[in-house]
Amino acid sequence: FKVVVPADHLETRTQDRLVEIARTVKLPGFRPGKVPMKIVRQKYAAAIMGEVLEQAVNDGTHSAISERNLRPAAQPKVEISSYAEGADLEFTVALEVLPEIAPMDFSTISLEREKAEIPAEEIDETLKNIAERNESSETVDRPAATGDMVGIDFVGKQDGVAFPGGTAEGYALKLGSNTFIPGFEDQLVGAKAGDSVVVKVTFPEGYGNAELAGKPAEFDVAVKEVKAAKPAEIDDELAKKVGLDSLGALKGAIAEEIGRELGVIARTKVKRALLDALAAGHDFPVPSVMVDGEFDAIWKQLEADREAGRLDPSDEGKDDDTLRAEYKALAERRVRLGLLLAEVGQKNEVTVTQDDINKALIEEARRYPGQEHLVFQYYKGNAEALNSLRAPIFEEKVVDFILELAQVTDKPVSAVELRKETEEGEAAKDE
Numbered sequence: 001f002k003v004v005v006p007a008d009h010l011e012t013r014t015q016d017r018l019v020e021i022a023r024t025v026k027l028p029g030f031r032p033g034k035v036p037m038k039i040v041r042q043k044y045a046a047a048i049m050g051e052v053l054e055q056a057v058n059d060g061t062h063s064a065i066s067e068r069n070l071r072p073a074a075q076p077k078v079e080i081s082s083y084a085e086g087a088d089l090e091f092t093v094a095l096e097v098l099p100e101i102a103p104m105d106f107s108t109i110s111l112e113r114e115k116a117e118i119p120a121e122e123i124d125e126t127l128k129n130i131a132e133r134n135e136s137s138e139t140v141d142r143p144a145a146t147g148d149m150v151g152i153d154f155v156g157k158q159d160g161v162a163f164p165g166g167t168a169e170g171y172a173l174k175l176g177s178n179t180f181i182p183g184f185e186d187q188l189v190g191a192k193a194g195d196s197v198v199v200k201v202t203f204p205e206g207y208g209n210a211e212l213a214g215k216p217a218e219f220d221v222a223v224k225e226v227k228a229a230k231p232a233e234i235d236d237e238l239a240k241k242v243g244l245d246s247l248g249a250l251k252g253a254i255a256e257e258i259g260r261e262l263g264v265i266a267r268t269k270v271k272r273a274l275l276d277a278l279a280a281g282h283d284f285p286v287p288s289v290m291v292d293g294e295f296d297a298i299w300k301q302l303e304a305d306r307e308a309g310r311l312d313p314s315d316e317g318k319d320d321d322t323l324r325a326e327y328k329a330l331a332e333r334r335v336r337l338g339l340l341l342a343e344v345g346q347k348n349e350v351t352v353t354q355d356d357i358n359k360a361l362i363e364e365a366r367r368y369p370g371q372e373h374l375v376f377q378y379y380k381g382n383a384e385a386l387n388s389l390r391a392p393i394f395e396e397k398v399v400d401f402i403l404e405l406a407q408v409t410d411k412p413v414s415a416v417e418l419r420k421e422t423e424e425g426e427a428a429k430d431e
Helices: 007-024 037-066 120-133 238-241 247-279 288-307 322-346 354-365 372-380 384-388 390-405 416-424
Strands: 002-005 076-082 089-094 110-116 138-139 151-156 161-174 196-201 214-228 406-411
Touching: 002 037, 007 037, 037 076, 037 406, 110 138, 110 416, 120 238, 120 247, 161 214, 238 247, 247 322, 247 390, 247 416, 288 322, 322 390, 354 372, 354 390, 372 384, 384 390, 406 416
Parallel strands: 110 406
Antiparallel strands: 002 089, 076 089, 138 214, 151 161, 151 214, 196 214
16 A cells, blocks of 8 residues: 655644643753743754654554455555655555455364273273382392392492492392493393302493493492392272372273373364365465465474484475475465464354463473472463463364364274374374
């Protein structure tokens, strides 16, 4: 648009601003508020002209947009094309607008939502792991085996001379834990209490001590005792050790956690299928400025991943032109889906409540055990961070709204089948 602000309009604004200044300005030889307007103009007109012009441009831009009920996709670009003192102000306003979006009939979408029963064997396996983490040990009179705890004294030597940091007494070492130098623990398997063993190893090339890295060494090891691990009994007492009242309550908590994990996977997969259906069902134009911004963010992340050596395997071997074309298409898809979900949410009055925010805050705090109060303090004092929680909540609520209208049928699957795609690392890039 070309916008023209008449010279007399600018003069009126300038005059009004000078009158405001004249009421309070203090100049030598004049009482406050009594400085002649001619002098006020001479002293302050040039200084306030930038302010007047900026306000005129902002008002003109706002009028050009609001009078036509336009929805800018980004900040408008304004260029002054003509201005001189005493003349009209002319400038252009260029902007991309959000497209008109006509959502498809969501009832025509057919989706399958995978649903898995909680495997009893997974509950049993988790109980077994909890019992092992709460294991005790008892002294045994037999050769040590992998999994046993051995109490040892040892002295490390190179060329027959003990080296610093290689000596310890009464050290408890679990065989098979791989906490010592490779090969050390294996050579103690079969030893009994009272045995002396010479353990021969070679320090790894990347060992922290440069004087030992890559070099052979011998350890004189005296085995003091052998203890066998004894897993805790899977009973009410085990449940109480982890803060629950009974074994039944512990099993229920495990089942709930597994169910939550399976539910998240199922939700992710059905949401991905829904987004694919929405992308296929809509082809409205999207503002290039939004696509460019999304692409720039994607490309910056790709370059960071490439620099760190963690480039997605599917991108390996592709030249930059191919990658740019693929990710440009992805950026356009993301923008189109984002605009569509925003439009659906707005038209159907989908809102994010304070209760929704509170729940998200609690979930975020759970990710940092022992530091929950710091998480709450961070969000409490950071309005921008708090607002960042709203976008994903809004998106999920809009997705729920659409799923309610779509034809979604549950498909029974095994937990293994449900997890299969996730375990193979085929996560959707637009999640």
